Amino acid sequence: xxxxxxxxxxxxxxxxxxxxxxxxxxxxxxxxxxxxxxxxxxxxxxxxxxxxxxxxxxxxxxxxxxxxxxxxxxxxxxxxxxxxxxxxxxxxxxxxxxxxxxxxxx
Amino acid sequence: xxxxxxxxxxxxxxxxxxxxxxxxxxxxxxxxxxxxxxxxxxxxxxxxxxxxxxxxxxxxxxxxxxxxxxxxxxxxxxxxxxxxxxxxxxxxxxxxxxxxxxxxxx
Numbered sequence: 001x002x003x004x005x006x007x008x009x010x011x012x013x014x015x016x017x018x019x020x021x022x023x024x025x026x027x028x029x030x031x032x033x034x035x036x037x038x039x040x041x042x043x044x045x046x047x048x049x050x051x052x053x054x055x056x057x058x059x060x061x062x063x064x065x066x067x068x069x070x071x072x073x074x075x076x077x078x079x080x081x082x083x084x085x086x087x088x089x090x091x092x093x094x095x096x097x098x099x100x101x102x103x104x105x106x
Numbered sequence: 107x108x109x110x111x112x113x114x115x116x117x118x119x120x121x122x123x124x125x126x127x128x129x130x131x132x133x134x135x136x137x138x139x140x141x142x143x144x145x146x147x148x149x150x151x152x153x154x155x156x157x158x159x160x161x162x163x164x165x166x167x168x169x170x171x172x173x174x175x176x177x178x179x180x181x182x183x184x185x186x187x188x189x190x191x192x193x194x195x196x197x198x199x200x201x202x203x204x205x206x207x208x209x210x211x212x
Contacts, residue, residue, distance in 0.1 A: 020139065020208070020211050020212055021133075021134050021135055021136050021139060022134075024130050024131075024133050024134035024208070025130075025131065025134035025135075027127075027130050027134075028127050028128075028130035028131035028133075028134050029127055029131075030127050033126065033127060094211070095207075095211035096207075096210070096211070097203070097207045097210075097211075098207050098208065098211055101201075101202075101203045101204050101207040102126070102130070102204065104202070104203075105126050105200070105201035105202070105203075105204055106126055
């Protein structure tokens with residue numbers, strides 16, 4: 001986590017602002033699908049580093065940003081730690097069955 | 107349709123080669139979602155020009171290429187006309203419920 005990232009405000013689209021094309025784009029990457037599957041597997045918030053992904057830290061940070069900006073995950077800062085959670089309720093409300101269907105196909 | 111396009115061979119991934127991330131990427135654009143919804147609405151093959159999309163002919167051709175390369179549609183050349191059809195059976199076999207869920211959310 002760089003100083004820049006700590007200073008950058010964490011913004012999220014509202015549920016009503018979620019767009020299908022943006023959500024599909026966020027899901028259209030094998031690493032991001034893996035992140036979403038892991039977040040869906042339990043309700044806990046997780047740090048970027050806890051996923052053991054085959055990518056560099058900055059690529060990982062990028063993937064989380066894409067997921068957050070599309071409204072797929074919610075991020076919050078706790079000290080120097082950024083915690084990530086799936087916005088399951090928002091996604092299920094806007095696009096019923098989508099996350100479940102995608103994860104079953106993954 | 108340019109002479110180049112007429113000469114270019116039309117290749118399609120096999121059903122077994124379809125990849126979820128590539129299919130989601132192909133669907134992650136409002137114009138392409140519209141094309142897929144229109145193709146899903148009836149079983150007919152349709153030409154690029156029949157969709158009345160708010161994009162130029164070359165952008166339209168690009169969108170169809172992305173859809174074909176991901177395995178979402180099948181294209182075939184008939185004289186100077188390129189016909190497009192949704193690969194519904196292949197998609198349903200590989201990713202059950204995906205197209206239906208996405209189109210319901212669109």
